[in-house]
Amino acid sequence: MFINEGLLIKQGSKGLSGISVPSCGLKERDINKKARELINEKYIRKKDPCLPEVSEPDVVRHFTRLSSWNMCVDLNFYPLGSCTMKYNPRINEIVSSMGNIRSLHPLTPGRLVQPVLKIIYNFELMLKELTGLDAFVFSPQAGAAGEFTGLKIVKKYFESKGEDRHIILMPDSAHGTNPASSSLAGFIPVEIKTGPKGYIEAKEVQKYITPDVAGIMITNPNTSGLFEKDIAAICEAMHKNGSVVYMDGANFNAFIGSIRVKDLGIDLIQLNLHKTFSTPHGGGGPGGGAVGVVDYLRDFLPVPYVVFDGQNYGLFQGGKNAIGRISPFLCNFGVLIKAYAYLLSLGSSNIPSVSEIAILNANYVKKRMKGIFKGADLFEEELCMHECVFTDKAIEENKISTLELAKLLIDYGFHPPTVYFPKNIHGAIMIEPTETESIRTLDNFIRAIEKIRFKAKKSSALKSPKKTKVKRVNEVLANKNPVYRY
Ligand SMILES: *Cc1c(COP(=O)(O)O)cnc(C)c1O
Numbered sequence: 001m002f003i004n005e006g007l008l009i010k011q012g013s014k015g016l017s018g019i020s021v022p023s024c025g026l027k028e029r030d031i032n033k034k035a036r037e038l039i040n041e042k043y044i045r046k047k048d049p050c051l052p053e054v055s056e057p058d059v060v061r062h063f064t065r066l067s068s069w070n071m072c073v074d075l076n077f078y079p080l081g082s083c084t085m086k087y088n089p090r091i092n093e094i095v096s097s098m099g100n101i102r103s104l105h106p107l108t109p110g111r112l113v114q115p116v117l118k119i120i121y122n123f124e125l126m127l128k129e130l131t132g133l134d135a136f137v138f139s140p141q142a143g144a145a146g147e148f149t150g151l152k153i154v155k156k157y158f159e160s161k162g163e164d165r166h167i168i169l170m171p172d173s174a175h176g177t178n179p180a181s182s183s184l185a186g187f188i189p190v191e192i193k194t195g196p197k198g199y200i201e202a203k204e205v206q207k208y209i210t211p212d213v214a215g216i217m218i219t220n221p222n223t224s225g226l227f228e229k230d231i232a233a234i235c236e237a238m239h240k241n242g243s244v245v246y247m248d249g250a251n252f253n254a255f256i257g258s259i260r261v262k263d264l265g266i267d268l269i270q271l272n273l274h275k276t277f278s279t280p281h282g283g284g285g286p287g288g289g290a291v292g293v294v295d296y297l298r299d300f301l302p303v304p305y306v307v308f309d310g311q312n313y314g315l316f317q318g319g320k321n322a323i324g325r326i327s328p329f330l331c332n333f334g335v336l337i338k339a340y341a342y343l344l345s346l347g348s349s350n351i352p353s354v355s356e357i358a359i360l361n362a363n364y365v366k367k368r369m370k371g372i373f374k375g376a377d378l379f380e381e382e383l384c385m386h387e388c389v390f391t392d393k394a395i396e397e398n399k400i401s402t403l404e405l406a407k408l409l410i411d412y413g414f415h416p417p418t419v420y421f422p423k424n425i426h427g428a429i430m431i432e433p434t435e436t437e438s439i440r441t442l443d444n445f446i447r448a449i450e451k452i453r454f455k456a457k458k459s460s461a462l463k464s465p466k467k468t469k470v471k472r473v474n475e476v477l478a479n480k481n482p483v484y485r486y
Pocket of ligand 1: 082083142143144145175177219248250251272287
């Protein structure tokens, strides 16, 4: 099924072009002459640019073929734990590509784009309702950028109080971006061990609480897919110490419509619009890291952000405590509007089913895996939230590693789960089905894992994937010596 595909530049024929427009009847002018008057000679090209001369169907077919060489949410089940690769409803694309929205210039003055500011403002109202928090900004353009913004807010908050607090606590299961963001924001991250049941225990956190602790950064549900049961007690202990509780809300699809994070005691959060709110993502973008805070942190929010005086929408440019700009513009509007369309198309009555079905699907996989992956579920008795994690214990018995399981799954037509993360689970296999998958897809996926577990041979595993355009790559070599052309 994979046709060899040459470079587009080699597929052209002289004189061919995508579209033919009729002559408009105007006289042609030599723009080169005019250009020479206006532009320094050294910037004017000597030769025509080397562009492919191809027809429109050639271009469409070329790129459609290339796109089919990859695994994507529109073609394959994509249970990549921690990444929430849910199906992206087309209604979002339709709304975000409407002409007057798609062609917006980011520097258009606010008074000329009042409806756009209204969308941003209304979206903020929705997030406030869903979280209980008091204000949101959208300028961070990814989850990690949201974390960094949140921590800069914490830093500025203590600076404004004249307190020098330099420690951020975080569990050992934290996403790699958490320690990175806190170091970048000028804190020292200190790791707390996860308890035997997979969540952080308040009594363990208590041991680390000192006057130097600015806050705790806690992912909830955590990276093992479990609800942090002690969260309320942890928040209370932190607040007693004058510290701030930051929640990494990248996994908000397990909560949306069911729990308001403020009720747990959370002070600030980042929500990954590209995950929970169904924007297509992966391979580095695009993203949106909405940051929400409770009232006492509002003054420190990055600027500009949208405000409403009852009549007009405007841009607040910041008071003396604002941390400044995080990105050049107000937000990644293409992402925000998809998130907005997603919420509106669900309606408030359907939003809770997102988290309910995400949790149901993950628990279905977890329970069905019980017989297949004996002894590989460290938290077998616990219910999970939106994802479930296994060790490599069961597949070790048929001498197959986590990496080989991942590669074998590709030949069954599934994107692999997240592997070897979180670090504190041996050979971790992390499955996040998301709420957009049917029971039939889940059953097919489980059947594939079952076949691999009981039938796969090491020799065959080492050569997988076999059915893809690019076969098994030497990953070390590919990292050290990437080849961009072939
Ligand atoms: C995805 C994720 C992040 C990082 O988000 P990016 O948008 O990739 O920067 C942070 N924390 C958790 C728990 C995540 O799942």
